[in-house]
Amino acid sequence: MKQLYLLPLLAILALTGCKKDDDASRPGNLTIEKTEYTLDADEERTATVAFTAAADWTLSVVYDDAESSANWLSVTPMSGTAGEQTVELSAARIFRASARTAYADLACGKQSVRLTVTQTAASDATFTAAADWTLSVVYDDAESSANWLSVTPMSGTAGEQTVELSAARNFRASARTAYADLACGKQSVRLTVTQTAASDATDFTAQFDPDFAKELQKQGIIADAGNITPEDMEKIAAITRLDIAGSYDNPGTLTSLRGIEYFEALEELSCLYNQLTSLDVSRNTALTELRCDYNQLTSLDVSRNMALTELRCDYNQLTSLDVSRNTALTYLDCNNNQLTELDVSRNTALTELDCSGNPLTTLDISMNTALTKLYCAINELTTLDVSRNTALTELNCANNELTTLDVSQNTALTVLSCFSNELPSLNISRNRALTKFDCSYNPGDGVSSFPVTAWFDNDTKPGDLEIDEEQWKYDGKTITIDFRKAE
Template identity: 40%
Template sequence: MKTKLLLMLLLANFSIYAQYTNIPDVNFEKQLISLGIDTGTPDGQVLTSSISSLSTLDVNNSSIADLTGIENFTALENLYARKNQLSIADFSSNVLLKYLDCSRNQLTSLNVSKNTKLIGLNIGFNTLTEIDLKSNVLLEGIDFQTNALTNVDLTKNTKLTNINALVNQLTDLELSANTLLSSLSVSSNKLTSLDINNNIELTYLNCGNNLLTGINVSKNINLIDFYCHNNQITNLEIKKNILLKGFMCNGNKLSSIDVSNNPELEMFDCLENQLTSLDISKNPKITELACEENQLTYLNLKNGNNLNLDLTYSNFSKNPNLTCIEVDDIAYSNANWTNIKDATATYASACTKLGLEDLLFDKIALYPNPTKDEVTITNIALEKATVYNALGQLVKSFTLNSNNINNTISLSGLPKGIYYVYLINQETASVKKVIME
């Protein structure tokens, strides 16, 4: 009788002290077992004493659909639950959390209103339409890219230094209170305006793929990378941004852009605009230049760094009015850059007015055209004439008498086809098309 009574007392004491936490998701429990937090085979529960003092938990990529039981992980400061199958998550009991990553799930609802100690939050690649962050006043970094958020109130999150809001449905974003921001990514939203006048610490800004008609970056003098591609911007001023290294303004409606005050510029993409003139002679560090699909009549690439231009991304073609491109070394450009320009454009050491309608060339007569041999050029004094084939390769060069307004050049020996005669008079030039029969 005494033995039975003693056994009952022991069991009672065990039931008092051996508290369990329900873990209904078998994949959650399997991960706890693999981490040595639980033991044996999944039975839908774990000793509360085994989880209540844990400060870090990593259940990434574990096919978890239900985090029930997480409420008893009361000491958690770091939780990694990315790449699972969560649709709802509530961390109200995990009040010590400092870093939470539940990105790449299927979240439609997330409650972090009680997590006032949060410093870092990653909820990217979910399907959230709203998120309340007003109580998370210690947040320094937040990533909510690729969701369906139309509005996010960040006015209380004054310690934020990093915001990643790529690929959402944001129509407005108030950032005047976020004066510590150094990195802002809001590309691929529906923003029609973006005020960053108070965000003077910004070094990285990506606002591409929106509906912006303009953006003022004059106060953002610390910018190193600035990407505003694929908007509807008609005017852009970057003279104050002298630290810029990466700059993409392609896919806008710019008719001009001045980069003469950006000596650190390395990557410059301005393709698909309405630019008529472009000069990078004051940008000696550029290694990438994409300016195709504009309306250029003048292009100056003479910056002393042409040898380092990356041909993978650089291109000057699809500028039908561009007949001359000013370069460091004509021979080098002809040998290496034939595929990144239009056939009608030639490389030269100086072409200040090339492609412009100038009175000097209005009365030029070039005949016969087509021709089988010689071509006569009249009504203009010329110093030089160079001939390029349809591939942009130099095939003939002539030094002419600048005191004579009538000159004849011989194209004999050239195969049948289209050629471009580049006519030079001091710093002015023009190109004429000639057909060899």
């Protein structure tokens, strides 16, 4: 008979809900807004304490008795002088299945303030299985439809195994329990997972920008923007698509999406044509599509949105954009920003890229071999290598400073726009799929002609090829396209 060995046989995880600080401020030598901090078990294990001291101050750390020898919390610095101060709290990674607490006693003169620092429990269950195994989740009757606990993976093979237990935020004033039934052969073990309640004092309404809350009420997502309830929060946490976009003719007025972090299941967010100056989507890790174009964003951090396949952030004021961790991207539109560089070397799944209207001086797309459409017009490019982008069907590199352009490997091209560059000539003899072609406002020979080597000549132009302009003025000279049939 096959045997199953499980370590531990029971995992009880305490996953903290939301908690509001008790004291907004303390008079005297110390002024401090927040005195309670919760740190994650693994990723977000730091926090910053801000306060004002009227004199020299010191900090000391005290642990619960059970943790007195652990020294898991570090505080930097431990002392300082009068004035506005910041202290960083940093916790070592926790591997236990229960939370732990430490206290940082802040003293200034005769006044002392105690900071409470709680680190949540580790969310992994580790065991050893002698054969293939499966996991299923069962909820208390009251929570049966909530699906608030996710388990990854849900099955596996023999050997040492680790499964990750992850809970959605609990907005209720009562704890909730789920059971993960682990089966291996004829043996079954039940893991009990308990999530603690949110504090009764939690003010959910204060977590949202008022205008954003009014928009949520308008769409029927919440009942009352002035009184957001735990039931509203649970509904928000389950929403997968949110459209709060304005339009060209009717722009939106939202200046902040504070509260968007509670949309934990959100996969699609459309907030274009508003007046946003900042956007924090770091907690929206399920996002696959983000449209935040036509706002006033000066920065955008998508480093934690690794599921993104489509990102439209055009017509903002971005000076930088890091998409190195967004390797699932197939569509990226960042045109009309202020980007001076763009690294898409890790975005090998890209099929469409629009980075027009930026002051880019270089663009390396050698790793983007899946590209079918590339728009890089109105930049400051002096070179462009598309030799490895053999799947391209549309290329617009107009309004740059290109002196050469080799499209001999791009035989699938149907649209080529390279007007307003510094090209003396062009060879399109291998681009027989072309249906639209614009090479106007290039210098050509600088006298009268722009030589284009093609599969036809001036007398045999294909009827299905749309040529935008065949004659133009350049430096006061009239330049005419001279199609020359390749030998």
